[in-house]
Amino acid sequence: MRPTEQLKAEHEGVKLMLKVLGKVCVKPEEINQEHFAKILEFLKVFVDKCHHGKEEDLLLPAMIEAGVPKEKGAIKLTLLEHVEGRGYVKGMSEAFDKLKNGDRQASTKIVENGKKYIELLIKHIDKENTILFPLANKVLSQAKQAELEEEFEKLEVERIGVGKHEEFHGLLHQLEEIYLG
Numbered sequence: 001m002r003p004t005e006q007l008k009a010e011h012e013g014v015k016l017m018l019k020v021l022g023k024v025c026v027k028p029e030e031i032n033q034e035h036f037a038k039i040l041e042f043l044k045v046f047v048d049k050c051h052h053g054k055e056e057d058l059l060l061p062a063m064i065e066a067g068v069p070k071e072k073g074a075i076k077l078t079l080l081e082h083v084e085g086r087g088y089v090k091g092m093s094e095a096f097d098k099l100k101n102g103d104r105q106a107s108t109k110i111v112e113n114g115k116k117y118i119e120l121l122i123k124h125i126d127k128e129n130t131i132l133f134p135l136a137n138k139v140l141s142q143a144k145q146a147e148l149e150e151e152f153e154k155l156e157v158e159r160i161g162v163g164k165h166e167e168f169h170g171l172l173h174q175l176e177e178i179y180l181g
Ligand SMILES: [Fe+2]
Pocket: 052, 055, 078, 082, 124, 128
């Protein structure tokens, strides 16, 4: 699969998890801590470490090398939005720690950050699918794309470990059945 197709496929997984998160945010007083811990792990590891890692450390540098400016436009925006998203995940994570320690009010913070994260990521994914990726496909040679494909695989093994990607998909479908079924 060409690199941008792989990232697009991952976006579908991310969007599914955003739907699950959306459901959690509707009834924060009933938050299932075991599920929420897994949702956070998915957002931190699958979305940020793995997916954003492929974009930030491999795809974008290749695009910059191919002449796309890095200080403005699609690349700059992508990076800024990743930073913004990390802030919301951190917000949810800190609030969740408080909740686990018995602070019931903390669920409000989870919802606040959760809603902002969902709103940001939906737009972010849409922009990547429609602007960033077509641009990447245009400027990157077939050889470079083949190289990226291999590097994506390596990054996945190095950062999240063998089999973890499949494990996350299993989690995703488990939560999908519970929250969206
Ligand atoms: Fe991204």
